[in-house]
Amino acid sequence: MIIEIKFILILAAVLLLLGLILSYLSTLADKKENSAEKRIEMLLPGINCGQCGFPGCSAYAKALSEKKAAPNLCRPAGADVAKQLGAMIGNTNASYEDYEEQLFSPRLVAYIHENSCTGCGKCKRKCPVDAIAGILKEPHMVDPDICIGCDECINTCPEKCIEKIRLDHDLSHFNWNIHSVQIKTGS
Ligand code: SF4
Ligand code: SF4
Ligand code: SF4
Structure with missing residues (x-):
């Protein structure tokens, strides 16, 4: 009989200890969650x-x-x-x-008026992010998803046929921070 009582007491103590440990771990998890x-x-x-x-x-x-x-x-x-x-x-x-x-100012990107573009390629060579596509002597085009609006092409174009247009923001067109865009190196 005494042995059984001892066993029950030990079991109760172990269970109490386990309960305390679980409660401590749960408090730690709550703290982390609310950090x-x-x-x-x-x-x-x-x-x-x-x-x-x-x-x-x-x-x-x-x-x-x-x-x-x-x-x-x-x-x-x-x-x-x-x-x-x-x-x-x-x-x-x-x-x-x-x-x-x-945040809320519209994003400005370059736009090439293809009727005036002679396809000289100067803008394409100058663009730091490869946003301009086109073959020599054919009208070139700007990819607005890539253009960071740096004006390099506008300042370079001999025909003055590039202007800035406004794009509204949406989840895929933020006002990109120029420092987070990978700039190509070399000419
Ligand atoms: S504005 Fe800058 S980034 Fe955009 S197409 Fe012209 S050179 Fe490239
Ligand atoms: S620099 Fe001007 S004319 Fe030359 S390809 Fe670019 S947009 Fe066309
Ligand atoms: S990764 Fe993008 S969404 Fe997340 S905090 Fe930075 S800017 Fe905001």
Whole structure:
């Protein structure tokens, strides 16, 4: 009888210990879930486009939680989220006016008037991101998905047949940060 009581007491103690351990682990998980980094990440769009200069939303959230990044770097998230992020990390110095202008101003890209284009190819050679296609002596064309609106082709064209046109933003046409675009090297 005494042995049975001892066994039950030991079993109860083990179960109590296990319960305490599980409760501790659950508290740790809750803490992680509610950490600043996690709460910041939940505000970000999660599309991992890299426009903020970090390799994905998690990395940007981590940098923000450590106060190593400005809160207005995620353009897809928009100005309201940027302001919320600024409030969360105590950064009220970021300029949201400039940011909103950047966010909502239409994207400008080059457009070639093919009737006036002689196909000399000077614009194509000058374009830093290979956005211009065309063969010599034939009208050239700009790919608006690639053009970063740098004006190099406009300044180069001897026929003055390139102008800037406006594109509305959508999820695939952000106002790209020129520093995040891979620039080709050499001529
Ligand atoms: S710019 Fe925004 S959506 Fe894109 S990776 Fe950075 S945090 Fe994510
Ligand atoms: S504006 Fe710049 S990026 Fe766009 S087509 Fe002209 S040279 Fe290329
Ligand atoms: S520089 Fe002007 S004329 Fe020459 S290919 Fe380009 S758009 Fe045409």
